[in-house]
Amino acid sequence: MKITFQLEEISEVAKNVIASASNKSLCFYGGMGAGKTTLIKAMVKELGGIDEANSPTFGLVNEYHDKNGNLLAFHFDFYRIENEVEALDLGLEDYFGSPAWKFMEWPEKIKSLLPKDAVAIHLHFIDENTRSIEYTID
Numbered sequence: 001m002k003i004t005f006q007l008e009e010i011s012e013v014a015k016n017v018i019a020s021a022s023n024k025s026l027c028f029y030g031g032m033g034a035g036k037t038t039l040i041k042a043m044v045k046e047l048g049g050i051d052e053a054n055s056p057t058f059g060l061v062n063e064y065h066d067k068n069g070n071l072l073a074f075h076f077d078f079y080r081i082e083n084e085v086e087a088l089d090l091g092l093e094d095y096f097g098s099p100a101w102k103f104m105e106w107p108e109k110i111k112s113l114l115p116k117d118a119v120a121i122h123l124h125f126i127d128e129n130t131r132s133i134e135y136t137i138d
Contacts, residue, residue: 002134005130007035011045021119026103030123030125031125044064049072060077061074062075076105102115
């Protein structure tokens with residue numbers, strides 16, 4: 001599926017991705033400024049998250065919860081890691097075993113560790129207000 005959208009339509013795009021994802025492991029591909037974090041922020045909100053989603057660049061992973069304190073999602077940003085061993089040291093396998101959503105930015109940095117059934121989401125910057133998204137619906 002390929003969709004071109006304006007940034008003010010991000011909530012609707014987030015709803016569509018959540019509804020159509022074949023599982024809860026989502027890999028977000030795209031260059032700096034493509035909208036990966038913006039889409040994840042909208043998805044956390046659509047899932048009922050009370051936490052303000054932001055990029056976990058320095059901590060590598062953020063957790064998001066609902067109003068009852070239930071864990072909704074993990075948000076990974078692998079941009080700064082040097083190798084896959086750093087991801088394993090983070091306890092990545094334990095995170096992947098969780099029933100929570102897993103949102104992963106820069107997943108190409110941990111290619112061999114990704115779940116085989118992870119959904120690849122490709123975001124493309126078109127202009128300041130327009131993006132396109134491509135992903136496969138199973």
